[in-house]
Amino acid sequence: MILGRVVKVLLLLSIIFVFVPLSTQAKVLPKVLFEKALQESKEGDFIRAEKDWSSYLNDYPDDAAALSNRGNIRLALGDPKGAIKDQTKAIEISPEDLDPYLNRGIAEEALQRWEDASKDYNYVLKNNPKDVSALYNLGNVMGSMDNWSEAKKLFAQAASSNNAIAMARSSEALAIYQLGDLELAEKKIRILIRKYPLFADARAALSALLWSKGFLGEAESNWAAAAGLDIRYREKEWLLNIRRWPPKPTNDLIAFLALDDR
Template structure:
């Protein structure tokens, strides 16, 4: 797995294929297979170090040697998304979908790139296709919720986030997305209760700490807000950047406004 640009975009997290399956390529020799495996190992190592430029170069080399390998195209797309090069990533995902139309990962990955471009309806169509292939795909429900939230359809998004958590109870980001969507929908007490429950299990979850900061501050619980902020900022300084919270993390408007009030001590 790799982390995408907080597009949540799946902060939302997106799965990359863990192996490019070179053996499925026709007429491949053992020597060529070894070369492909070695390059993929280097690509994943670079990804794990956060060196997405180098990872992209390895995937490009693999694609040149194995142009019909859908996994290589999809993983190069992931490397490009991690550099915020969404248009180029979309081209790679389109090719991966063409080569592997019955595999879910390219659709999931393409959906998150489409989200990053604000093409919500197209992203939803990709997630619908994933769910047609696998009705129990929790990531697809979570990501579809993200796209629906992008359209301001909060009640529909809440239902999808809830479904994701029913399928995968330990899917912490889906639970966080569910909570912040509840907050936007006016279910403040329920949202805060859910956020607190998440923190009990995942005390170092920066997103939830920051959300509690915002909710507590506008609710008048300033001590609670400040203590949660110390934890949130210590875990991830990006929450101090309201533009990142709004446009990359894509919190709902009411929570963004609440955090902005805290950051400016209003």
């Protein structure tokens, strides 16, 4: 669903986006064009959506909601610089709305501008300390900056929220894995699998962890489930740079998979 907010989950081509509306909505005509662009955005018709958002903004350049939505679409189309420009203008017009800060942070992450993204996420958290999206995304930024201890804390906060997503719980377990507490990481991953038996991320993580502990048979069993759900877990670059796994579980999984390739 595309409106004004994005939560990065990292499971499709590069990023999965969940869009939530800005508090500011279009208040002027042509409402039909605004709604058309919104529907195209929801349906993933990004090229047409970008064209219609731009047409709408030609007449209403100060509509913060439309700017933020177009920024989301531009990011989805691979234009993070254009996305940042739109989100920045939306912030200038409607500084009380937190969604464009979150959206801009995601675009900044796409350019590996970790410090800038961190500032935007921290601004959101300063105003709403329980914002799950900002907590989770900031955790990913801390991991990218190799601060896995802080990443673990942020993922734990996101995972403890009433609005927690399964990926936050998995990322918390992976950060614990990276920090060397394999028993706690395994416990959290197994709890996650019991609740979501078809969750590929947890199955792949358990495969890596079990292999590292010498339990090859159970590792292979869990990998068979993970591979059937999402084959991208075979790709080291995807794991590190798209899904954003920590290096230790990533290297363990790749080493485990290398056994099948000999």
